[in-house]
Amino acid sequence: HRPKVTGNQLTLTYTDASNLDPANTAATSAFAVSSAGNAAISVNSVAVSGKTVTLTLSRAVATAETVTVSYTKPTGDNVIQDAAGNDAVSFSNQAVTHGT
Template identity: 90%
Template sequence: SFSNQAVTHGTTAADTTPPVLITTGDHRPKVTGNQLTLTYTDASNLDAVNTAAASAFAVSSAGNAAISVNSVAVSGKTVTLTLSRVVTSAETVTVSYTKPTGDNVVQDTAGNDAVSFSNQAVTHGTTAADTTPPVLITTGDIVPRSPATN
């Protein structure tokens, strides 16, 4: 028999902190081609099954053709939006997220919902196109030569 024996608690505290969009540094929103990535901070990964629909996101480019979101994929702490067209490096792009009602939202695996955000600046992972043609070197030691004859 025993009584009043201390018990060690093996359960960790519940995760009640919602994921937060990273807006600075190397993991801020970035577009490369037609892929726009959003990375979140959180104690756990994002829920890849019950995520928000493409209609929850709005992408705009000032003075350029409209950009719609075709699909949403979640992996780890990153949401990847596949856009309707390639974004050029000269475009200024913003992204907004309106948290839908219901369970299909950007959330972590503990069920904490990410908040809505508006007109978040997006950086470019797309490099500017190389428009400089190659130039033949005609002076110095590396000029064109005819093959040596034997």
């Protein structure tokens, strides 16, 4: 499922059979959000619920912006993973769609 941004909330939905682990999740530094030719965007917080990871961004994203998101899997236990402990893989420059 493609990443989606609405305002300052960017959601990543995973397709694992089980829900994601909300306790041992990745730090904000594991994610990078960029917008071509616009003001920098940093990730203020990471929240995990069910199969969705929600990143709260430092600013709202305008619908005209072209935004990408990357995830670099950290070393150690604080990673995006499912309840069975399977780690999500890193990804780079995934295009983000705009919500309504």
